[in-house]
Amino acid sequence: MQARALTWVVGLLLLAGALALPLGTARLGLPLWPLGRPLLLSVGFAAVVLLLRAATPAASAIGLLICFLLAEAPAAWSRYAKDTAEHWLLAALAALFVLTFAATKYGRGKKEARGLSESRRGRSASQIVANLGIAGLFAAVGWYEGCVAALAEAAADTVSSEIGQATGHRARLVTTGQIVPSGTDGGVTTAGTVAGLAAAAIVVAIGSGHHALWPTQVVTWMAAGAGLYFDSLLGATVERRGWMGNDLVNFSSTLCAAVLASIF
Numbered sequence: 517m518q519a520r521a522l523t524w525v526v527g528l529l530l531l532a533g534a535l536a537l538p539l540g541t542a543r544l545g546l547p548l549w550p551l552g553r554p555l556l557l558s559v560g561f562a563a564v565v566l567l568l569r570a571a572t573p574a575a576s577a578i579g580l581l582i583c584f585l586l587a588e589a590p591a592a593w594s595r596y597a598k599d600t601a602e603h604w605l606l607a608a609l610a611a612l613f614v615l616t617f618a619a620t621k622y623g624r625g626k627k628e629a630r631g632l633s634e635s636r637r638g639r640s641a642s643q644i645v646a647n648l649g650i651a652g653l654f655a656a657v658g659w660y661e662g663c664v665a666a667l668a669e670a671a672a673d674t675v676s677s678e679i680g681q682a683t684g685h686r687a688r689l690v691t692t693g694q695i696v697p698s699g700t701d702g703g704v705t706t707a708g709t710v711a712g713l714a715a716a717a718i719v720v721a722i723g724s725g726h727h728a729l730w731p732t733q734v735v736t737w738m739a740a741g742a743g744l745y746f747d748s749l750l751g752a753t754v755e756r757r758g759w760m761g762n763d764l765v766n767f768s769s770t771l772c773a774a775v776l777a778s779i780f
Contacts, residue, residue, distance in 0.1 A: 519642035519763040523578075526649040526767070527641070530581045533656030537588050554587030557606065565638075570617055574641040582644070582652035583609060586663070605655065608667050608723030615715045616674040623682025646763035647674065650770040654778070661736050664723035665777030666770040668740035671719045672712035673747050673766060680708025690748040701762075702752020709744075716740040736777045743773025 538551055562580040565571045571579060586605040639647075651666040677699075680687060686695050687703030696703045720737045747769035754760045760768075 518761045519646075522649075522763055522767060523642045523645050526645045526653070527578060527581075530578065530585065530645075530649065530652050530656075533653065534581050534584050534588070536656070551588060554584055557587055558583040561609075565613070568617065569638050570613070570620075571638040571644060572640055575639050575644040578641050578644045579648070582648045582655075585652040585655045604723055604725035605660075605663065608664060608719050609651075611719050611722045612667050612671045615671050615718065616678075619675040619678035619682075619711070619715075622678060642763045643766075646766040647770065649767060650774050654774050659774070659778050661732065661739075662774035662778040664720060665736045665739040665743070666774040667723060668716040668719040668737065669743035669747075669770050669773035670766070672716035672740055672744045673769060675715040676704070676708040676712025676744065678708075679711040680705035683707045689752050690745070691752040701755045702748050702750075704748050712744055713737075713741055716744070735780050739773045739777035739780065742776055743769045746772045 538548060541548055541551070558580045561583045562576040565576045565579055566573065583606070586609055647670040648667070651663050651670070654662040654666060680703075681698050683705065684698060685705045685707055687698045687700055687705045687708075688694065689696055689700070689702050690704050691702065698705060698708075717737055720733050720740065724733045724736060747765060750760060750765045750768060751762075755762065755765050
């Protein structure tokens with residue numbers, strides 16, 4: 517129920533955000549052809565995702581909206597040049613996709629044997645909303661650092677989980693340090709954490725583009741790391757008790773990262 521409600525609410529907000537600029541442009545009597553390139557890029561991205569079976573058709577449609585937001589929203593931003601912002605955000609999204617796709621495939625046989633592998637149909641619409649919805653919404657309102665931090669946290673979360681499960685190392689609960697099987701909600705492994713933070717660093721470095729390493733990139737990376745920790749904390753507490761589903765936990769964690777990056 518939580519996942520379905522999250523998908524509908526955030527999905528409608530993403531759709532509204534994606535339609536806002538074209539409708540506003542048409543109302544002002546301006547040409548719509550400049551939006552053709554972002555739309556083509558978004559359709560191409562969704563098609564690649566479908567061909568690789570990395571997501572279901574519904575999830576690919578949500579991904580198309582998010583990609584379009586990352587591509588079109590910079591046109592309304594005042595602090596960044598349109599071509600620069602668009603270029604780096606789309607590159608960050610591509611880096612996230614490559615990193616998470618590779619991590620999901622890594623050690624798949626071992627994960628399948630332990631019942632931890634992702635469905636071969638790919639990620640669902642609720643998973644895409646949970647991991648990328650905040651990035652799309654922050655892009656729509658022009659909060660650049662928050663968008664990059666959300667993308668970085670999503671990459672860190674997926675990579676850390678997939679690598680931790682693939683290695684088979686015992687995990688420890690982030691709250692008590694108790695040893696638990698890998699894949700346990702709130703359990704973290706050293707290998708997974710290191711891999712996740714490295715993935716976040718890559719996404720931040722690409723998404724921040726030409727901005728200085730300090731403070732922009734470092735602060736954004738730290739915000740993504742805080743979001744990753746928050747994800748584990750929620751997993752070890754409210755998710756284990758059945759109060760929150762995994763999708764809502766992931767959504768909350770990307771929101772945490774995005775807000776921290778925007779504040780600091």
